[in-house]
Structures are given as C-alpha cells and as structure tokens.
Amino acid sequence: MKHHIEGSQAVAHAIALCRPEVMACYPISPQTHIVETLSRKVKAGEIGNCQFLNVESEFGALSVLIGASAMGARTYTATTSQGLLFMAEAVYNAAGLGLPIVMTIANRAIGAPINIWNDHSDSMSMRDAGWIQLFAEDNQEAVDLHIQAFRLAEELSCPVMVCMDGYILTHAYEVVDLPTQEQVDGYLPAFEPVQVLDPQDPVSIGAMVGPEAFAEVRYLAHDKHLRALEAIPRLSQAFQDIFQRRSGGLLKAYHTDEAETILLALGSVNGTIKDAVDDLRKEGWPVGSLALCAFRPFPSHALRHVVQDAKRIIVFEKDLAVGKGGIVSSDVKMALRGLPTIVDTVIAGLGGRPIPKASVINTVKQACLEGLEEPHFLDLNWDAINRELTRQQAQRRSGPTAENILREIGAPGASPI
Amino acid sequence: MPYQRVKFYQTGTFTVGNRLLDESNRTVQAGMDRTNSLNSGHRACQGCGEALGARYALDAVMRATHQQMVAVNATGCLEVFSSPYPESAWQIPWLHSLFGNAPAVASGVAAALRAKGRKDVRVIAQGGDGATVDIGFGCLSGMFERNDDVLYVCYDNEAYMNTGVQRSGSTPPRAWTNTTQAVGVDPGNPMGIGKNLPRIAMAHGIPYVATASVADLHDLEAKVTKAMNFRGARYIHIHVPCPLGWKSDPAHTIKVARLAVESGLFPLIEAEGGEVTDRTPIRKQVPVEQYLELQGRFKHLFHPRDERALEAIQAIADANIHRYQLLPVKA
Amino acid sequence: MERKPFAITLNPASSLANHTGNWRTMRPIYVDHLPPCNQGCPAGENIQGWLYEAEEGKYEQAWRKIMEENPFPAIHGRVCYHPCETACNRGQLDEPVSIHAVERFLGDYAIEQGWQVEAGVETGKRVLVVGAGPSGLSAAYHLARLGHAVTIIEAGPKPGGMMRFGIPQYRLPRNVLDAEIARIVAMGVSIHLNQKVDNLETTIQEGEFDAVFLAIGAHLSKRVDIPGRDAGRMIDVLGFLKGMDGRAVPKIGRRVVVYGGGDTAIDAARTAKRLGAEETILIYRRDRGHMPAHDFEVEEALEEGVLTRWLQTIRQVDNTTLTVEEMTLDEQGRPQPTGRIETLEADTVILAVGQEVDTGFLEDVPGLDISSDGVIQVDASMMTGRAGVFAGGDMVPAERTVTVATGHGKKAARHIDAYLRGSEYRKPSPNTVAAYDRLNTWYYTDADKNRQPYLDLARRRASFEEVVGGLDTDTALLEARRCLSCGNCFECDTCYGVCPDNAIIKLGPGQRYEVNYDYCKGCGVCAEECPCGAIDMVKEVR
Numbered sequence A: 001m002k003h004h005i006e007g008s009q010a011v012a013h014a015i016a017l018c019r020p021e022v023m024a025c026y027p028i029s030p031q032t033h034i035v036e037t038l039s040r041k042v043k044a045g046e047i048g049n050c051q052f053l054n055v056e057s058e059f060g061a062l063s064v065l066i067g068a069s070a071m072g073a074r075t076y077t078a079t080t081s082q083g084l085l086f087m088a089e090a091v092y093n094a095a096g097l098g099l100p101i102v103m104t105i106a107n108r109a110i111g112a113p114i115n116i117w118n119d120h121s122d123s124m125s126m127r128d129a130g131w132i133q134l135f136a137e138d139n140q141e142a143v144d145l146h147i148q149a150f151r152l153a154e155e156l157s158c159p160v161m162v163c164m165d166g167y168i169l170t171h172a173y174e175v176v177d178l179p180t181q182e183q184v185d186g187y188l189p190a191f192e193p194v195q196v197l198d199p200q201d202p203v204s205i206g207a208m209v210g211p212e213a214f215a216e217v218r219y220l221a222h223d224k225h226l227r228a229l230e231a232i233p234r235l236s237q238a239f240q241d242i243f244q245r246r247s248g249g250l251l252k253a254y255h256t257d258e259a260e261t262i263l264l265a266l267g268s269v270n271g272t273i274k275d276a277v278d279d280l281r282k283e284g285w286p287v288g289s290l291a292l293c294a295f296r297p298f299p300s301h302a303l304r305h306v307v308q309d310a311k312r313i314i315v316f317e318k319d320l321a322v323g324k325g326g327i328v329s330s331d332v333k334m335a336l337r338g339l340p341t342i343v344d345t346v347i348a349g350l351g352g353r354p355i356p357k358a359s360v361i362n363t364v365k366q367a368c369l370e371g372l373e374e375p376h377f378l379d380l381n382w383d384a385i386n387r388e389l390t391r392q393q394a395q396r397r398s399g400p401t402a403e404n405i406l407r408e409i410g411a412p413g414a415s416p417i
Numbered sequence B: 001m002p003y004q005r006v007k008f009y010q011t012g013t014f015t016v017g018n019r020l021l022d023e024s025n026r027t028v029q030a031g032m033d034r035t036n037s038l039n040s041g042h043r044a045c046q047g048c049g050e051a052l053g054a055r056y057a058l059d060a061v062m063r064a065t066h067q068q069m070v071a072v073n074a075t076g077c078l079e080v081f082s083s084p085y086p087e088s089a090w091q092i093p094w095l096h097s098l099f100g101n102a103p104a105v106a107s108g109v110a111a112a113l114r115a116k117g118r119k120d121v122r123v124i125a126q127g128g129d130g131a132t133v134d135i136g137f138g139c140l141s142g143m144f145e146r147n148d149d150v151l152y153v154c155y156d157n158e159a160y161m162n163t164g165v166q167r168s169g170s171t172p173p174r175a176w177t178n179t180t181q182a183v184g185v186d187p188g189n190p191m192g193i194g195k196n197l198p199r200i201a202m203a204h205g206i207p208y209v210a211t212a213s214v215a216d217l218h219d220l221e222a223k224v225t226k227a228m229n230f231r232g233a234r235y236i237h238i239h240v241p242c243p244l245g246w247k248s249d250p251a252h253t254i255k256v257a258r259l260a261v262e263s264g265l266f267p268l269i270e271a272e273g274g275e276v277t278d279r280t281p282i283r284k285q286v287p288v289e290q291y292l293e294l295q296g297r298f299k300h301l302f303h304p305r306d307e308r309a310l311e312a313i314q315a316i317a318d319a320n321i322h323r324y325q326l327l328p329v330k331a
Numbered sequence C: 001m002e003r004k005p006f007a008i009t010l011n012p013a014s015s016l017a018n019h020t021g022n023w024r025t026m027r028p029i030y031v032d033h034l035p036p037c038n039q040g041c042p043a044g045e046n047i048q049g050w051l052y053e054a055e056e057g058k059y060e061q062a063w064r065k066i067m068e069e070n071p072f073p074a075i076h077g078r079v080c081y082h083p084c085e086t087a088c089n090r091g092q093l094d095e096p097v098s099i100h101a102v103e104r105f106l107g108d109y110a111i112e113q114g115w116q117v118e119a120g121v122e123t124g125k126r127v128l129v130v131g132a133g134p135s136g137l138s139a140a141y142h143l144a145r146l147g148h149a150v151t152i153i154e155a156g157p158k159p160g161g162m163m164r165f166g167i168p169q170y171r172l173p174r175n176v177l178d179a180e181i182a183r184i185v186a187m188g189v190s191i192h193l194n195q196k197v198d199n200l201e202t203t204i205q206e207g208e209f210d211a212v213f214l215a216i217g218a219h220l221s222k223r224v225d226i227p228g229r230d231a232g233r234m235i236d237v238l239g240f241l242k243g244m245d246g247r248a249v250p251k252i253g254r255r256v257v258v259y260g261g262g263d264t265a266i267d268a269a270r271t272a273k274r275l276g277a278e279e280t281i282l283i284y285r286r287d288r289g290h291m292p293a294h295d296f297e298v299e300e301a302l303e304e305g306v307l308t309r310w311l312q313t314i315r316q317v318d319n320t321t322l323t324v325e326e327m328t329l330d331e332q333g334r335p336q337p338t339g340r341i342e343t344l345e346a347d348t349v350i351l352a353v354g355q356e357v358d359t360g361f362l363e364d365v366p367g368l369d370i371s372s373d374g375v376i377q378v379d380a381s382m383m384t385g386r387a388g389v390f391a392g393g394d395m396v397p398a399e400r401t402v403t404v405a406t407g408h409g410k411k412a413a414r415h416i417d418a419y420l421r422g423s424e425y426r427k428p429s430p431n432t433v434a435a436y437d438r439l440n441t442w443y444y445t446d447a448d449k450n451r452q453p454y455l456d457l458a459r460r461r462a463s464f465e466e467v468v469g470g471l472d473t474d475t476a477l478l479e480a481r482r483c484l485s486c487g488n489c490f491e492c493d494t495c496y497g498v499c500p501d502n503a504i505i506k507l508g509p510g511q512r513y514e515v516n517y518d519y520c521k522g523c524g525v526c527a528e529e530c531p532c533g534a535i536d537m538v539k540e541v542r
C-alpha cells in the first residue's frame, strides 16, 4: 500500500513489521521521529511483547542490545552523529561479538562546531568497526533496507547499520509503498542465534583473546563481510521476489554503459546526481552514475566490473578525512588499482550544505575539461576562508573560528549584540 | 539478620559449614554439590578476594534461582583472570562486553527475557569498583532508575587492579595506588574525596541494596539470597581484598576483610526502597590501625607514624559506627 | 566442527586444563595437633576427641572413647581436679570448657544405660595387682582389655582405695563408685578383699603370676609433734574419714578443729560439719592463698560454715584447750612464728598433715628402690627395680590424685602387656601442642559455660547428699559444643569454603578434606582461616 508518509514514520513502520523484541533508544536529532514512533507502537501493543527501553545514553542503548541479542532477542536502535560516537566502544564490541543488531543511522555531521544537519561523517567514523553499512537512496529504499538488514544480520551473525540521510530522508514526506506483515513474515524468518546465553548450555561469551588467536578472530570477521558481498545481492533478489521491487544490492548503476565519466555517491544525493546525469547526457556528455548501496563490505569487484571501461570516476562524498581528503574515493581507488581510470574526489554537502544540481554539472564539466584539484571542495566560500586565515596570522588570540566565519558571511544572529 | 543467629558453641554460624547445623541452615559454600560457578584453573592471584567473592555470590544466586541464571561481567580482573582464550573458568552462561556497560548489557538480557516471557531465568551483572563507581556509573544509574530486573554485584577491591593498581572513586583516603603515590605532602589518596555507591544506590530508591564482605559468608549469602527474592534493580557491594593492590599477605585476604568490618570502615548494611533496614553489628571492635597496618598500601602512615591521618581514618570508622549503630546493644 | 564462534566463545570450566598448582611455593597440609586439654589430662584422655562425638549427641561413642583411656568417667567427672580445664584454650576466650561436667554426664549416662566393656582375647598370662584403689583398678581394667587374667588383692573390706575411704560421699556417691568398679569386675577381674599382701615374692609364686602391679597408695598419716596431755582428742584424718564408711559414725563432739591446709583437711572439716559439729575450725599455718587445697573446695567449705584460722599453728593441746601461735609469712612465703599466743576450745582435733606409703612389706623385695621419703622408684615404663614388678599411684613419686593414679594404671598396663609379650611399648610421639595462637577465634560464637546445679546450703550442711549436680542431655550437649577442637579438624568446611581456587575437596561427613594440588596456588587462606589450626603451611619441594 502506498502512503504519503514521513521517512522516519515509514522506517518505524517497517521496523515494527520486523517484530523486534528489544529496542533501546536515546534521542538525538534527526533520529527522534523514528524512536518516538516506535516507543508509541510498543506502548500501544502493536509490536507484540517488544520491550522499549529509554536509556541513559547511546552507549547504554547499544549495550542493552548487546545483552538482549546475546540472550537471543531481535534488537534494534537508531542514532546518529554524536550519539554514534558516544556508543563507539559498543559499536566495535557488538561486531566483535557477532551480534546481529540492526541500527539506523540518520546521518548527521559531527561537531564541533555542533551541527545537526546531514553529512556522512558519522557513519564513516565507524566504517571499520565490523558493521555492514547500507546506504538508502530514498525513503522507499530506507524501508526496504531495514527489512533486508535483519535477515542479512541474522544470517551472518553480524550487525548492520542502515544509513539514511538526516532530514533529507528522515523528515521528508514521500510516497512509500509500505509492506504488509505477511510480506515481511514471508521474507524474514525467526531469529535463530548461533550463540546464546542459556542455562542449559552455559558458554562464556566475550573471552579475552591474545596474540595467538586475535588475528584469526579478525580474519573471520573479514570473512563474514566477504560472505556478505554474496549475500547482499542474493537477499536483495529474494526481496524483489516477494515485494516486487528492486531495493538494495551492492550498487546501482545509472547509464554507466559506455559512460566515459561516472559520478559515484552514497545515499540521497544520488537523486540530484541522476538528474545532473540526465541533463549532461542531454547536452551530449557521456556520463553515468553509480549509487553505492553497500559501503561495508566494500563491493570492490562489482564496482570494478561496472566502471572498468570509464575514463573518469568523480566521487561525490559527504565527509572529509581531514588532512587527507576523500574516504569513499580512497576505497574506489583501491578497487580500481591497476586501471588507468582517473578518480576525482569532490567533498560536498558537509554539515547540510546543499548540493545543487548546477554545482554538480559544473564540477563534472570542469573535471572533464580541466581536471580537478585533489580533493575538490564543492562550493567553498574562499573569501571567508582567506579572510579568517589572514586574521589568524595577524593575531595570536584570534578567537573561535566557527563564530568568526559566521560573522564573515553575515549569518543571522552571528554578530555580537 | 535473616540467617540463623543461634548461640552456637564451638561452631557458630560463622564457619562456612557446620556439621552440627541442619543442612538447610548451612551455607551454599559448605555443600558438596555447590555449583562452583567460577571453577578452578582461573588465573587470579594467590588469595584473590574477588575470585572468592564472585564464587560466593554467584553460587548463592545459583541456588536461589535453581541454576536458572545468566551473568554479565564488566572488564576487569574478574573477567580477565576467568576467561582468557582458550579457557574459561565459568560454569554459568556468562557474557563479557565492555568495561563500562555491564549494567546496561544486563538490562538488555533482562529485557530479552521479558520479551520472551521467561520469568524463570534471572540476570546478574558484576564488575569491579572501577567498572561500577566510575566508568559504568551512568549505565548503572540508568539500570537502577528504570528498575530493571537485575542484581548488580560490585566487587570492591578499591582500585583499578587489572590495569596495575590505579586509583578509583572507591580508593580509600590515604591509600597508595600507582596514581596516588606515597610521596609529597599527605602521601597517598587525598582525604575527603571518593564516593559511597551503596548510598547512591539507595538514593535511587531501588528495592534492595546491601553491603557484604568475603569475611562474613553467612551474611553475604543471606543478602544475595534475599536480593533474589525481589524483582527489579538490586545492588550488592562486596568488599574483596586484593593482595596485589593492597600489598597484603595473600593468606590475610579474609582477615583483612574481617578487620575492615570489625573496625567499622566497611559497614555491613541492608536497605529496602532506599531506607536502611538492618545492619550487621560489629562482633569485636578493633581500632582502624589493626586493619591498616596489615596492608603495604598504608605503610607510609606508620613510617613515620602519621597521627593525623590515623585519627582521620578512625573518625571515618567512628562515623560509620554512629550512622549505622554498628556496635551491638549490650543486653 | 565447533558451532560456537571461534575464540570469543568458550566452553564452561575449560579452565580445568590450566593447572595453577605449579604457582605454589608453600603447600597446605592437614595436621592433627595435640589439644592442650589432652596434654593436661593425667589419665591421657583424648578429650577433644570424645567431645567431638558428644557434640553430635553421640554419647555412647564419646563414652567409649573415654573408656579407651579411663575406666572411671563418672568418678573423674566428680573428683578429678581437671587440669585439662586449666589448660583449655577456651579459658583465654571466656571460660574453659566444663570438661569434667560433660565427662561426668557421660559416665552417669553409661551407668544408667548399663553400657559394658568387653575383655580382650585371652592371652593366658596372669597378672597380680596389689591394691584396689584407682591405680590398681585402672591397671586391672586395661590389662583385662588386653586379654590378661588379673587378680587384685586388696587389704580393705571394699575396693576403691582412697576413693572410698578418703573422698567423702557428698563428693562421690558410693553407688557411682560401685557401678564403675562393678563394670571392671564384670570383665572377669577378680578382687580378693580383706587380704593384705605381706610377702610379695610368695604371693607371686603361689599365684603363678607373670607380672605384678603394685598400687598400695599412701595410707600412713604423717605425725606432727604437738605436746598434749590428752592425745585421745587428737585423731588422724584418714582414720576419721575411713570411719565414715563403717557402721559406727565417729564421735567428735561439738567443737572440732582440723589442722592442715590440703584437700583432705577440707574434706575432714566439711564431714565434721555434716556430722553435726556446731563449730568446725580449720587451722592452717599459712594464708588462704598458700593453701595446697583447691580454692573451689575451700570456697564450698566456707559456704557450708567452716571457720578458718589462717596463719596459725597448734602449739599445744590440753584437754579441750588448744594453744595456737600466730604466724607470719617471710618473703619466700614460709610461715614464721610471731610469739603471739592464743587459746581456744575444741572437743576433737583432726590432724590432716599428709600421708606416707606403707612400704614395710616391700623392704625385702630384691631390687626395689625405696627413696628416703618412702616412695618407690620406677622407670619410664613404671617398672620397679624388680623385673616384672611395676608400681604406680600414690606410692610412686608423682602428684597424688585419682587421675594420676588412674593414668599410671593405664600406662603400667600397656608396659606390662609389652613386657608379657616380650616387646616394648612405644607411645606414639605426641604432636605439637595446639596453642591458643593457632586458633582463629573469630569463628567461634560466644557461648556461656553451662553451670552444674548445686545442692541448697541447708541440705549441704546437714546431709551427705551429693553437693554438685550433673548436666542433663541438653546442657551436656551445649557444653560439649563449646569445645574449640583445638588443633583437630572438626569439619567446619571453612577451608573448603574460603579457597579462592576451589582447591579443597570435601570428602564427606567424617571423611574430612583433601587438597587438590593441581589447583592449589598456596595462598594460605585456608590455614589462616581454619578456626582450630588444623592446617599447616609447609615449604613446597619439587
């Protein structure tokens, strides 16, 4: 049934259909609408015997799920940004213990300066924690990925983050085809854990492992991700069989055949990018685009297969590895090693900065005609930056950069009263 | 006290067992069939009070729950010495996640059990003082405040032992640790800082809070057993000497614990719903010095004698004695 | 294939593969130390051992354990001066265990139940015992248990020695004495009464005895030189007390003076009081603190109205008038005359100043060594200089008590047995004493001593009823349980409980414990906490 519905509500609805048993949540924008909705559903008895715990922190939230999952319960939480960092230790731990927890990341920038708007810095900070990371392009996919996530997580015994852009998706009203309980039940079998706390079979979970076996344990985690590379497309296909629509998978190509230049991105910006591709193609530019749905595991083979004939890949990424540049583009370069393909990095959309189609088109043209400096920052206000740098050079006690920049660009409320 | 207080000749109720006592009144530890939740082969130091306290507490829980119990463990000595790959000393379902999250993990286990409608299996969480009063305090307070059905047991050895004896919020005044060294003015841990977690736990108004000591097994078991009669959040704080960190003779582990109780420095109390309901009277009061001088971590108080410090520590004991009326009322 | 995740998930108790025993530098071992009570008991009773049985209400086992060493629990429970209690470690905690009271209870209970002891398998050897006092009877009993045929020859009309002709009935009722002697007779020991041995060698030859135990006691009252015109008013204490067992009660008049400071003097004074003397005065040359009598006996006498005159000697007796001189004590505590003289009236003066051995008939026994103070010398095996002739009790140099005499009887019996078998008896070398500082007294609960009931004073003054009552089944049990079990495991499970490494194996009731050296790290907590000091830490040798 199609609904005109807010992204968060839609996701909450999907989560409820997955019959979670324990949820523990801590509020943070822009994740709040998801957990508020779920708390209501639990209280209203709409999710069976599910337990919803209002906890004292994100660290507590994920920790609760670690315990619940080890006890054999299907578990869910959602967070973002500061919250994800606050739970960081548990994020690694859940993966290390192989607990199939599903977590929504309503992607948001990381402070300071504090910023509640969208980018991918938060998910990127946890990219090596051992979680599978799936990025949704729109709210329909967000809904669908969550359903796939539980099956994937539980099949592999590996936690999964479903990343959806904060506000852009979470707070957007779109038409979403909400699945039925029968469909979800047909797709998602009951959780059967590979290890569980059971008085009848009292194992010790979470042993201390020394140098003699740690590398092997780590390799086995890696192997799990290699198996995920096979499972993700398979489960996406299985999903399609039941739900009659394509969602998820490792990556989604758009006009990549015979494209000389391919734009690559994660998440919702792919909508803008596809529009830009359409415009550019109309103008005769041989461009295509590629949406990475799975960022962890990184689909190197699939990616290489799709882009091997292109001359140039332009990676648009909503994060910045400070002091280095692109995070996604680095992985892309690794995937394409040995090929002559040029890989450009465009840092865009940080802290909720819009990524206008025109800027995308201009950047593509610039890249193709002149090449891009590495990394390239989309729509940066160089005047403001230069003035601040000059000021800093002139004055030791130069004051807070963020506030200075705001004053520079004349943002409302920024000037001292 | 809930346990039998008979006048008992040679073998009072204070020995672990007592062949003259009715089976039902003997301690869990006296039983040939005790569960040994923490089994032999663990790597705790000689005379480790924490290893002992853990077996005492968990075996009592095992009896109270008819072996339907799950334990969550914080990082720390207990976790490290019990479960280094490839050998675990646990005979119970046991989960270790992190240093600071044991209470929350246990909340999760309890929530899962609730979701599955299983009332028979009970959850306990355990950790050292560092895990409890410091790094896991937020999670602990959350667990208390939500009144999750978890018994949390803190094994208080008064410092971060696993990392090599550093100060925690439970380190006593003037004690040496590697981060409160016995140098400079007022050597050792400063006076007047630190926190009293049992009282903080009480302030949460949870159903049951108690302190216990490895030196009084009957008291300890009675409290653990009682704790298991309640649903909701419960907290037991057990004093467990650490020969390594306290620089005491491994053979003196229980003796030292006993002197802590008998001097009044470690009061044995019980509280329900935030109100103190009972205390275990001191049997033979001793000056704090007798407790302190057995431990190398207080050596600097005696060479040369630091009268001021000794008086101040005695004052702490006296205040405890006064607050909880620890001296027996003379008949 | 292992289903569980590799390395992070482990099987229960897999740590048993890790033998931490190799960390050990010291090893705990279970030991049995000698409890001070046992060490203090002249009859060599395993007091801790029988209290252990009594604690559980196993009264017959307890009694039989006593009977291995001492055939007279009911008697000793009454008249023994219980040096065990002086030694008892509990005395340092609160009050000693009332060992004698429990012993007496067991003895009385055994009489009530009619429990008997079997004689041993006959050896065909014949042993002569001279004297049916505690020493002779004890030897006879032990010899009978060892299977020897024993004949006792006794000069008096009844067996018991000083237990009958000395110790008054109000302290040792005769039915108790008779019962415990009857049990020995029932074992086949024959007692020939009213026969005084006057030629030992002849008696041995005629009876074809293979060995002899002499236990004739010390029956000659010592004399003191008191000038007096009417020596008839002066009687000796043994004669006086012995007379109590006869048909005619001795005549003593209204005012009686007893001269002496020992237990015998006290008994005489208390007996005189019971015989109706209106005034009984005890005269002693030193003060109360220096009296050889046990203080509790003095106290009981005072309670009953016996008057005392400390620091006085009798200088002269003239008819009913006594001249006494006041004394003073010098620095060594010896009495010195002051010259201050007093007189008082007395109908009878009982002299109680000590006894000597009647060695007359022994003087011609070859090899026998009689020292100048009239006692017979024996070697470590209680044998006299005459091979095959042993001696014990009051007649040999030792403390003169029923208990020492009984102990001598046992010791001699064991040596006689060895002598008859042509071997040597070796007492197992005693363990080190479980001194008070071995104990961890925290574990013992406070428990007051269970007091024995006393006869009310009016009846004490007027009758020969027993003064001190016994414990009952309940109080005896409680009193037994006051025992700290010094130096001997009493299965309290403390070591089993306190081991942080579960390295103590509990073997089950009565089986005690074992250390599992695979896991024992040698921390020493068990030894430190053992309430009774039954674990030692010794150096590990590998």
Ligand SMILES: Cc1cc2nc3c(=O)[nH]c(=O)nc-3n(C[C@H](O)[C@H](O)[C@H](O)COP(=O)(O)OP(=O)(O)OC[C@H]3O[C@@H](n4cnc5c(N)ncnc54)[C@H](O)[C@@H]3O)c2cc1C
Pocket: C079, C080, C081, C130, C131, C132, C133, C134, C135, C136, C153, C154, C155, C156, C159, C160, C161, C162, C163, C165, C166, C167, C168, C195, C196, C197, C198, C215, C216, C217, C218, C219, C241, C263, C264, C267, C358, C361, C392, C393, C394, C395, C399, C400, C401, C402, C403, C405
């Ligand atoms: C009044 C009094 C009170 C006492 N109270 C206590 C007390 O409370 N507690 C305590 O422990 N001790 C007490 N004693 C001491 C105790 O009674 C003696 O130490 C003990 O009886 C000595 O035992 P025995 O077997 O060596 O000698 P005895 O008991 O003296 O027995 C010797 C026996 O040998 C017999 N005999 C002697 N010569 C011959 C012979 N030639 N042929 C055959 N038979 C012979 C005697 O008739 C006698 O029966 C008391 C003594 C007296 C006098």
Ligand SMILES: Cc1ncc(C[n+]2csc(CCOP(=O)(O)OP(=O)(O)O)c2C)c(N)n1
Pocket: A089, B050, B075, B076, B077, B078, B099, B100, B127, B128, B129, B130, B131, B132, B135, B157, B158, B159, B160, B161, B162, B163, B168
């Ligand atoms: C987040 C985090 N910080 C620090 C540590 C290091 N660490 C491990 S155990 C420990 C000390 C444990 O102290 P306590 O809880 O008192 O237990 P004990 O070892 O004394 O029994 C520390 C500091 C850690 N594992 N995790």
Ligand code: SF4
Pocket: B043, B044, B045, B046, B047, B048, B049, B050, B051, B077, B078, B081, B157, B161, B162, B241, B242, B243, B244, B245
């Ligand atoms: S350091 Fe202390 S707490 Fe840790 S194992 Fe050793 S004795 Fe036990």
Ligand code: SF4
Pocket: C035, C036, C037, C038, C047, C048, C051, C087, C088, C089, C090, C097, C099, C482, C483, C484, C485, C486
């Ligand atoms: S306490 Fe018991 S074992 Fe110890 S001395 Fe006294 S009676 Fe003997």
Ligand code: SF4
Pocket: C030, C488, C489, C490, C491, C492, C493, C494, C495, C496, C513, C529, C530, C531, C532, C533, C534, C535
């Ligand atoms: S601790 Fe108790 S059980 Fe162990 S040896 Fe000592 S008395 Fe026996």
Ligand SMILES: [Mg+2]
Pocket: B128, B129, B130, B155, B156, B157, B158, B159, B160, B161, B168
């Ligand atoms: Mg600690």
